[in-house]
Amino acid sequence: MTEAPANPLRAGIRIGPTAGPCVVVIFGATGDLTRRKLLPALYRLAQQHLIPAEFAILGVSRQQMSDQEYRAKMREALTEFGDEDTFDEAEWNSFADGIFYAAGEFKDGETYAKVKSRLKEIDEERKTQGNRIFYLATAPEFFGPISNQLAQANLARPEGQAWTRIIVEKPFGHDLESARALNTQLASVFEEHQIYRIDHYLGKETVQNLLVFRFANSIFEPMWNYQYIDHVQITNAEAIGVEGRGSYYERAGALRDMMQNHVFQLVSLIAMDPPVSLKSDDVRNEKIRALKTVRPIPVDRVDEYAVRGQYGPGQVLGETVVGYREEPGVDPNSSTETFAAVKIKFDNWRWANVPFFLRSGKRLQKRVTEIAIYFKEGPHRLFTDNDAPLEPNVLVIRIQPNEGITLRFGAKLPGQAMRIRWVNMDFRYGSSFGIKPPEAYERLLLDCMLGDSTLYARRDMVERGWEIVNPIIEAWKKPASDFPNYEAGSWGPPAAFELIERDGRKWRKL
Numbered sequence: 001m002t003e004a005p006a007n008p009l010r011a012g013i014r015i016g017p018t019a020g021p022c023v024v025v026i027f028g029a030t031g032d033l034t035r036r037k038l039l040p041a042l043y044r045l046a047q048q049h050l051i052p053a054e055f056a057i058l059g060v061s062r063q064q065m066s067d068q069e070y071r072a073k074m075r076e077a078l079t080e081f082g083d084e085d086t087f088d089e090a091e092w093n094s095f096a097d098g099i100f101y102a103a104g105e106f107k108d109g110e111t112y113a114k115v116k117s118r119l120k121e122i123d124e125e126r127k128t129q130g131n132r133i134f135y136l137a138t139a140p141e142f143f144g145p146i147s148n149q150l151a152q153a154n155l156a157r158p159e160g161q162a163w164t165r166i167i168v169e170k171p172f173g174h175d176l177e178s179a180r181a182l183n184t185q186l187a188s189v190f191e192e193h194q195i196y197r198i199d200h201y202l203g204k205e206t207v208q209n210l211l212v213f214r215f216a217n218s219i220f221e222p223m224w225n226y227q228y229i230d231h232v233q234i235t236n237a238e239a240i241g242v243e244g245r246g247s248y249y250e251r252a253g254a255l256r257d258m259m260q261n262h263v264f265q266l267v268s269l270i271a272m273d274p275p276v277s278l279k280s281d282d283v284r285n286e287k288i289r290a291l292k293t294v295r296p297i298p299v300d301r302v303d304e305y306a307v308r309g310q311y312g313p314g315q316v317l318g319e320t321v322v323g324y325r326e327e328p329g330v331d332p333n334s335s336t337e338t339f340a341a342v343k344i345k346f347d348n349w350r351w352a353n354v355p356f357f358l359r360s361g362k363r364l365q366k367r368v369t370e371i372a373i374y375f376k377e378g379p380h381r382l383f384t385d386n387d388a389p390l391e392p393n394v395l396v397i398r399i400q401p402n403e404g405i406t407l408r409f410g411a412k413l414p415g416q417a418m419r420i421r422w423v424n425m426d427f428r429y430g431s432s433f434g435i436k437p438p439e440a441y442e443r444l445l446l447d448c449m450l451g452d453s454t455l456y457a458r459r460d461m462v463e464r465g466w467e468i469v470n471p472i473i474e475a476w477k478k479p480a481s482d483f484p485n486y487e488a489g490s491w492g493p494p495a496a497f498e499l500i501e502r503d504g505r506k507w508r509k510l
């Protein structure tokens with residue numbers, strides 16, 4: 001059999017850099033996040049030799065268990081959530097030798113004494129050199145107590161040449177005030193450079209590609225401003241509902257769960273100016289500079305800028321589903337929004353008068369996250385007797401699924417007449433590179449081990465996200481009188497369409 005010709009685009013696909021020795025201490029070691037994301041990601045990194053032999057995981061949670069029992073649990077997690085095709089028993093066995101467990105309450109000082117002595121043993125056995133990542137994969141009410149306890153047990157500051165870092169999961173605060181309090185609290189224990197606030201959207205390959213697309217190409221950047229761009233739409237649609245997380249979601253809602261963090265990260269990458277280098281703080285400085293210029297939404301005029309929705313029963317992808325209020329753990333009169341649409345504007349030169357329309361929702365027609373840049377029409381309309389109205393040029397960056405980039409433009413329809421059809425030029429990640437991009441958590445965990453915080457949210461960024469949504473949070477404290485206001489499987493409430501149509505634009509048909 002002849003071998004398929006090698007894909008030249010794949011040459012140089014990243015292997016390395018490899019992380020140095022370290023222990024990842026996971027608080028919330030038996031939880032959903034650890035089983036679904038962290039353990040499979042760490043295992044994949046080990047399989048790709050991106051973490052060294054001098055590596056270990058120490059799981060910490062309440063349940064009593066031996067190391068062996070915990071290893072068996074993690075093995076099950078991998079069967080459930082890992083990649084079946086690449087699983088290898090021998091590789092697993094050697095990886096599992098580095099998995100340890102310590103039982104204890106997160107608020108109890110004894111737990112940390114135990115963690116400390118186990119870390120000492122592990123350093124000796126696995127030669128992990130005192131380097132540690134503390135991963136807070138717990139409910140948010142434990143973030144503060146765990147970091148305090150780590151400080152009291154003298155675990156927060158590294159010794160000698162070693163390093164200590166802490167990864168904090170979302171939700172990072174519940175509003176501006178609580179986010180500030182949490183930041184202040186973490187800052188009393190750790191230096192900012194030790195703190196890694198995770199936003200898994202930043203680990204997505206296509207999100208990272210935004211930097212490359214904008215700043216490694218010269219054709220778009222000169223047009224990336226108010227002179228050429230009419231408006232920007234960001235859609236984050238999910239087909240899934242709350243997936244058994246009703247009680248968490250009741251306190252969150254779409255604005256807190258998706259908009260304040262993930263969607264604003266996308267906004268900042270689109271709106272930012274070029275950074276002076278790719279150094280973590282240079283990139284993050286530009287992102288925050290852009291977000292700082294977002295015009296505050298007046299609390300008494302929130303309705304002009306934001307729309308909330310909640311799904312009722314319906315059909316999603318051929319399946320009949322219950323409404324949000326019927327989900328387990330949800331108040332039957334809940335006013336929590338499962339959909340949010342927001343219009344933002346910037347008070348800066350680049351984006352003067354260019355609205356950004358953002359929407360995010362659960363139980364919409366399908367799963368799609370994309371950024372659409374709508375360009376302005378040219379200065380003079382030449383093709384006036386065309387049979388179809390002129391459409392705008394649109395650049396679409398598909399974050400997921402079918403990751404890729406499409407440019408929509410007019411082309412002459414073959415024939416005697418001068419007629420225009422709108423066509424797409426399409427780049428698809430999957431078929432071009434022919435490989436599955438790494439999971440967001442793989443990239444982010446590896447970056448933390450390497451000490452690179454570029455793809456993590458800095459303190460000012462998190463607080464700015466809250467500052468922008470705060471007036472909306474305030475206004476939405478008032479119970480919604482029209483919930484549920486969209487059918488599961490639709491594209492959200494009618495008011496979301498009105499929001500954009502009032503401005504003479506339309507949501508892209510997806």
Ligand code: BG6
Pocket residue numbers: 170238257258
């Ligand atoms: C999480 C939210 O941060 O992101 C979930 O808490 C949401 O509610 C998820 O479903 C979406 O992530 P992704 O990667 O599937 O778009």
